[in-house]
Amino acid sequence: MPWRQTSDGITxxxxxTPRGGRDAIDGIETLSDGRQVLKVRVRAIADGGEANRAVTELLAKAIGVTKKAVRITSGTTSRLKQVAIDGDASALDQALRGLTADHKPTGKS
Incomplete structure (x- = not known):
């Protein structure tokens, strides 16, 4: 799983993918180094933090938490990011499992 529980919630x-045509969570992908990531696409461009704002808003809405509960902890200028989501870790874990249940993990082509 591309997330882990923490004392404050989940990471x-x-x-x-900025300028991805739509705002969506596209499931789980396994990178070439074996790490798993949650694939997210947003319509916003990667300029002035617009894509980062769109990512945090999309995750907050999809998981059912406030925008304030979602923050990017690393990778603000990279496609690969770490995001912390504050809240009940087991509830957040269940929400993420529900979002990704329809998507099979994919390898990087």
Whole structure:
């Protein structure tokens, strides 16, 4: 799983595609180094933090937490990001499992 529980909630590894045509969570991908990431695409461009704002808003809405509960902890200028989501870790874990249940993990082509 591309996320792990923490004392404050959950930390998620993401691969973000800015200007992806739509705002969506596209499931789990396994990178060439074996790490798993949650694939996220947003319509916003990667300029002035617009894509980062869109990512945090998308995750907050999808998981059912406030925008304030979602923050990017690393990778603000990279496609690979770490995001912390504050809240009940087991509830957040269940929400993420529900979001990714329809998507099979994919390898990097």
């Amino acid at each position: 998620v590894a993401l691969r973000v």
